[in-house]
Amino acid sequence: MDLFLSEEEVAFRDEVRAFLDAELDPGLRRSERLNPCFIAHPSYGLLWQAKLARRGWAVPTWPTEHGGPAWTLTQRYIFDQECERRGEPRFRTQGIKMLAPVLMRYGTPAQKMHYLPRIISGEHVWAQGYSEPGAGSDLAALRTKAVRDGDDYVVNGSKIWASMAHESTHIFSLVRTADTGKKQEGITFLLMALDAPGITIRPIKSICGSHEFNEVFFDNVRVPVGNRVGEENSGWEVTKYLLEFERGGNPAGGMLRAWHGRLLRLASVPGPDGGRAIDDPVFATQFAEIGMDIDANDMIELTAMSKVQAGGNPGAIASSVMKLERSRIRQAISELAAMVVGMDAVRWETSRPLTDLPEAPQIEEERMMASAIYFNSRSQSLLGGSNEIQLEIIARDLLR
Numbered sequence: 001m002d003l004f005l006s007e008e009e010v011a012f013r014d015e016v017r018a019f020l021d022a023e024l025d026p027g028l029r030r031s032e033r034l035n036p037c038f039i040a041h042p043s044y045g046l047l048w049q050a051k052l053a054r055r056g057w058a059v060p061t062w063p064t065e066h067g068g069p070a071w072t073l074t075q076r077y078i079f080d081q082e083c084e085r086r087g088e089p090r091f092r093t094q095g096i097k098m099l100a101p102v103l104m105r106y107g108t109p110a111q112k113m114h115y116l117p118r119i120i121s122g123e124h125v126w127a128q129g130y131s132e133p134g135a136g137s138d139l140a141a142l143r144t145k146a147v148r149d150g151d152d153y154v155v156n157g158s159k160i161w162a163s164m165a166h167e168s169t170h171i172f173s174l175v176r177t178a179d180t181g182k183k184q185e186g187i188t189f190l191l192m193a194l195d196a197p198g199i200t201i202r203p204i205k206s207i208c209g210s211h212e213f214n215e216v217f218f219d220n221v222r223v224p225v226g227n228r229v230g231e232e233n234s235g236w237e238v239t240k241y242l243l244e245f246e247r248g249g250n251p252a253g254g255m256l257r258a259w260h261g262r263l264l265r266l267a268s269v270p271g272p273d274g275g276r277a278i279d280d281p282v283f284a285t286q287f288a289e290i291g292m293d294i295d296a297n298d299m300i301e302l303t304a305m306s307k308v309q310a311g312g313n314p315g316a317i318a319s320s321v322m323k324l325e326r327s328r329i330r331q332a333i334s335e336l337a338a339m340v341v342g343m344d345a346v347r348w349e350t351s352r353p354l355t356d357l358p359e360a361p362q363i364e365e366e367r368m369m370a371s372a373i374y375f376n377s378r379s380q381s382l383l384g385g386s387n388e389i390q391l392e393i394i395a396r397d398l399l400r
């Protein structure tokens with residue numbers, strides 16, 4: 001693997017940097033600094049997405065026929081690293097990252113034509129309706145029911161942990177369309193508008209203090225049959241494909257490096273006793289180890305992304321390994337950051353969004369965020385399938 005950039009790649013990097021200098025204003029960067037969640041708040045994320053879309057850069061991993069920029073893998077890597085380093089509001093939405101690859105593979109021409117451009121423009125923001133009470137790790141146990149009635153399905157049931165559903169326009173959902181045979185065989189993948197009559201969204205506040213999750217209730221919701229992706233009762237295959245993209249479809253190296261950089265800033269200012277954490281050899285060793293883990297993770301990601309670039313999918317095993325590594329690294333960074341901030345980590349801002357608070361110097365705001373980010377990062381080893389489940393997927397393949 002050649003790790004040096006060619007002249008053209010350096011020129012591309014400079015072009016990206018110039019774009020970021022011009023378009024990534026301090027307000028957008030501050031919104032990311034004060035965001036403890038995984039995805040930017042849509043009020044900022046959509047602004048940023050619109051700027052990227054105007055430049056043709058909103059969907060770096062999509063093929064050109066659907067609006068992707070036809071970048072090489074190295075260009076995608078450079079773009080991701082530069083955006084993260086500059087502190088972009090991270091807004092790779094569930095529509096961009098998960099639903100789009102599914103539509104490209106399983107959607108009808110009409111579905112592709114209707115939905116994909118609206119995902120790019122931000123007109124449609126998608127939530128994910130998979131989990132249910134009693135159907136998380138054992139997702140195939142889901143019970144939300146869809147019964148065919150003429151040209152519609154009539155959906156009844158509920159979903160839980162639907163991230164950002166309250167800020168979304170649509171939800172892609174798994175529903176039960178048959179009770180016979182293996183439970184995986186009776187599942188169907190449906191697209192629904194969240195303003196359809198019969199849908200109620202109820203907030204759940206997360207441990208980091210933000211309103212991130214929701215319960216979503218379906219009461220006789222009519223969904224046109226044309227909103228089904230794939231065949232009736234074949235939703236499990238579609239789901240497995242989507243989960244690969246959820247767990248490993250986008251690079252996380254730049255994001256991890258940005259968090260690592262934030263940790264370095266926190267460790268480089270003197271604490272109450274006048275000492276700096278970075279001068280402590282134990283801290284410095286832990287910090288360096290995390291840096292090496294990020295480098296190693298980059299290599300796994302680049303290998304998996306090169307499969308996507310060649311028209312494939314990341315692969316179930318690689319996706320699970322990446323998911324595990326991202327969780328471990330993010331949690332290690334956030335733990336160290338909370339330790340470095342010390343007693344200040346006990347300080348807790350209750351108001352949300354945090355961008356409403358009076359502006360303070362960057363380092364003060366980063367110190368203030370340490371505990372909220374620490375709490376949020378606990379969820380990384382659960383979301384998208386818990387660590388135990390990823391280990392099981394890997395073990396099953398290796399021990400076969």
Ligand SMILES: Cc1cc2nc3c(=O)[nH]c(=O)nc-3n(C[C@H](O)[C@H](O)[C@H](O)COP(=O)(O)OP(=O)(O)OC[C@H]3O[C@@H](n4cnc5c(N)ncnc54)[C@H](O)[C@@H]3O)c2cc1C
Pocket residue numbers: 127128129130131132134135136137138160161162163164379380382383384385386387388389392
């Ligand atoms: C931040 C966040 C965002 C999320 N966003 C969404 C979303 O937008 N849409 C959505 O549909 N869902 C979402 N989820 C839900 C997520 O997919 C589930 O939390 C996850 O699949 C685990 O399911 P569960 O919470 O029901 O836990 P359970 O399945 O009840 O698991 C509880 C514990 O038991 C362990 N366990 C379960 N089965 C096994 C087994 N076979 N072997 C070993 N250990 C096992 C698990 O690893 C876990 O530690 C989100 C979750 C989080 C934390």
